[in-house]
Amino acid sequence: MRAMKKTALLLVVLAFAALPAAAQHNEFGILFGATRPMKSDAGKGSFDSGLRQFYYAMQLEQGTMFRLEVARMKTKTAFPVDGGGFDIDENGSIEHASGLIEYRFSEPYGYTGLFAGAGLYRQKTNGRSESDYGFQVGLDALFPINRTYAVVVEGAYHWINVYSPRPRYVTVGAGIRMAF
Secondary structure (H helix, E strand, O other): OHHHHHHHHHHHHHHHHOHHHHHOOEEEEEEEEEEEEEEOOOOOOOOEEEEEEEEEEEEEEOOEEEEEEEEEEEEEEEEEOOOOOEEEEEEEEEEEEEEEEEEEEEEOOEEEEEEEEEEEEEEEEOOEEEEEEEEEEEEEEEEEOOOOEEEEEEEEEEEEOOOOOOOEEEEEEEEEEEEO
């Protein structure tokens, strides 16, 4: 619980530090997609639908964005059990709130972005939940429709510190971005 408060405080401080950028380009995005467990005691799995992601981004400099992101992933999860073994939930979920820095590159079709950051992850398995920090890195592409709207396609890798060995997940999603 203490780590959760520290992470939340860090995200708030970073958001306030970025307030001067509020006069610049801001955007809001909604993505839907799928999640796949990569290295987890739940075992490897296939891409299952269930990713719901929302983000708010502020431009810090030309081509650099600070993003606050919240998401929920429905996927196979596992928790260690006393005495060894794992409690596996085929319908588990992982929620996270992250602060990300994204670097965007102009392309003929729009923009390509590389992002990385840290956040707080909560894993829910068979009625039990555990929270801890995690990291996220990824790649996205923006295909502008006009100045306000763009189609977003994103892929991300999540490393979560909920038990050892650390579970890892890959997410892919697509959605819409609104700039203002």
